[in-house]
Amino acid sequence: MESNRRDFLKASAGLLGASTLKGYPVWAESSGEKTKGASQPGGFEHTGIWYFLPSFFEYSLGPWQPTLPANPDLAELWKQTIDWYADNGLNFIVIHLGPYGGESVPIGPDRIRFGWGYHYVLNFDRFPEARCLDEDFVKRNQDIVRQVTEHGRDKGVAVYTHHYNFLAPKTFVDAHPEITRLEFLRKGSFVDAHGKLQCWDMRRLLYYDVCWNKPLYQEFVISCFQEYHTLFPAAAGILVTPGERARCQCVECIGERPNAQAAKVARYQDSPQKRRTIAHFVKVFAKTLNDMGKKPLVRSWIAGVNEQWIDVLPKGVTYVTKYSVFDLTDGGPDPKIIPWIKAGHDMWLMKEISGVENAGPLVLTPPDAFDRIVDNCRSLGIRGVMGVFNSEWDYCTEENEYNMPMSYFSPTALANDAVIRGKSVQTITPTFLADPGRLS
Numbered sequence: 539m540e541s542n543r544r545d546f547l548k549a550s551a552g553l554l555g556a557s558t559l560k561g562y563p564v565w566a567e568s569s570g571e572k573t574k575g576a577s578q579p580g581g582f583e584h585t586g587i588w589y590f591l592p593s594f595f596e597y598s599l600g601p602w603q604p605t606l607p608a609n610p611d612l613a614e615l616w617k618q619t620i621d622w623y624a625d626n627g628l629n630f631i632v633i634h635l636g637p638y639g640g641e642s643v644p645i646g647p648d649r650i651r652f653g654w655g656y657h658y659v660l661n662f663d664r665f666p667e668a669r670c671l672d673e674d675f676v677k678r679n680q681d682i683v684r685q686v687t688e689h690g691r692d693k694g695v696a697v698y699t700h701h702y703n704f705l706a707p708k709t710f711v712d713a714h715p716e717i718t719r720l721e722f723l724r725k726g727s728f729v730d731a732h733g734k735l736q737c738w739d740m741r742r743l744l745y746y747d748v749c750w751n752k753p754l755y756q757e758f759v760i761s762c763f764q765e766y767h768t769l770f771p772a773a774a775g776i777l778v779t780p781g782e783r784a785r786c787q788c789v790e791c792i793g794e795r796p797n798a799q800a801a802k803v804a805r806y807q808d809s810p811q812k813r814r815t816i817a818h819f820v821k822v823f824a825k826t827l828n829d830m831g832k833k834p835l836v837r838s839w840i841a842g843v844n845e846q847w848i849d850v851l852p853k854g855v856t857y858v859t860k861y862s863v864f865d866l867t868d869g870g871p872d873p874k875i876i877p878w879i880k881a882g883h884d885m886w887l888m889k890e891i892s893g894v895e896n897a898g899p900l901v902l903t904p905p906d907a908f909d910r911i912v913d914n915c916r917s918l919g920i921r922g923v924m925g926v927f928n929s930e931w932d933y934c935t936e937e938n939e940y941n942m943p944m945s946y947f948s949p950t951a952l953a954n955d956a957v958i959r960g961k962s963v964q965t966i967t968p969t970f971l972a973d974p975g976r977l978s
């Protein structure tokens with residue numbers, strides 16, 4: 539256990555003296571040059587962070603904290619962040635396409651909780667009816683993502699994006715009434731669900747809970763994956779979270795049900811139909827990305843503790859799992875991961891490093907907790923670790939004290955340990971991201 543920390547300290551020794559500011563973990567200034575011999579923290583092959591926010595279109599967290607540099611440029615800030623990753627041996631980053639913040643987002647407010655931001659960057663060449671934002675605006679956004687992904691490729695930091703399913707622009711759904719004509723409660727009984735779909739973004743451009751079992755919707759989503767990687771060939775791949783928002787209530791998605799109330803409940807429950815639907819999505823997603831030479835990453839969240847999912851979900855894709863279902867133990871990984879590994883699935887560890895949604899940081903009070911998790915994971919053959927910057931749940935909490943186990947993700951945090959420990963979430967939330975926007 540100690541050797542993990544020692545190795546890490548050794549690799550980051552040159553950076554520790556740079557942390558002098560109090561408050562949020564301060565990053566060392568990056569040289570922009572990859573440090574020779576920098577090793578992967580904790581001995582993993584893949585080490586990086588998934589940001590719930592900032593997105594590509596929000597000010598990146600970085601060495602300039604706690605204040606932004608003058609005249610900040612979105613692409614330049616992300617490039618500096620990537621330099622810092624390269625300097626510290628982190629080799630991937632996951633950035634949302636859809637902006638989450640409110641008035642503080644430089645390209646304008648939105649609050650896409652599920653990261654589904656294809657309408658911000660795609661031309662929707664195959665489905666032009668899905669366009670819903672100004673063409674010049676989209677082109678400017680494309681330029682940002684192109685610069686960031688190319689810089690990541692050049693520096694050896696794989697740049698992924700992430701999204702939940704199943705969402706689609708209103709414009710696309712409105713143009714195709716067959717997508718919302720669904721078999722409901724029993725076979726042969728159809729309803730028009732169009733009026734039931736809801737938006738959760740501030741701009742109100744996206745519907746969620748769209749039915750994956752509609753062939754046209756499948757074609758549309760595949761076209762999004764393909765156009766994204768065609769537009770941004772330097773992008774590494776996509777991380778997806780199937781199962782949320784994927785709460786269609788049709789017979790194909792959740793099976794036959796006796797009444798509307800039962801269907802409403804069933805959309806949150808396991809069923810053979812739901813397993814088949816999600817497994818089919820994962821298969822299609824993995825094939826589309828593999829065919830383009832990109833890496834598909836899938837959160838295994840949907841399976842929960844249900845081992846019956848393990849044989850349903852396809853191979854040829856890397857599953858990223860929280861180290862325990864709700865992060866409530868510190869002896870990880872959760873034994874539930876063992877059947878996945880035995881079944882031959884490629885697994886990465888996911889750990890919240892900020893945010894209190896799943897009590898992640900709270901269980902890391904014992905100083906050696908994360909070392910123990912890392913040791914156990916490596917002994918099981920887990921080759922990747924993804925930290926989660928769960929920013930949404932910082933905002934939702936006013937007074938939560940916890941220890942941030944940043945040591946595997948931010949070497950400079952080690953020097954700030956005394957400062958970080960015991961600070962409330964509000965205190966350490968970067969000030970320039972303080973406005974998450976309000977849902978109307």
Ligand SMILES: [Zn+2]
Pocket residue numbers: 720748749750751786787788789790791
């Ligand atoms: Zn459905």
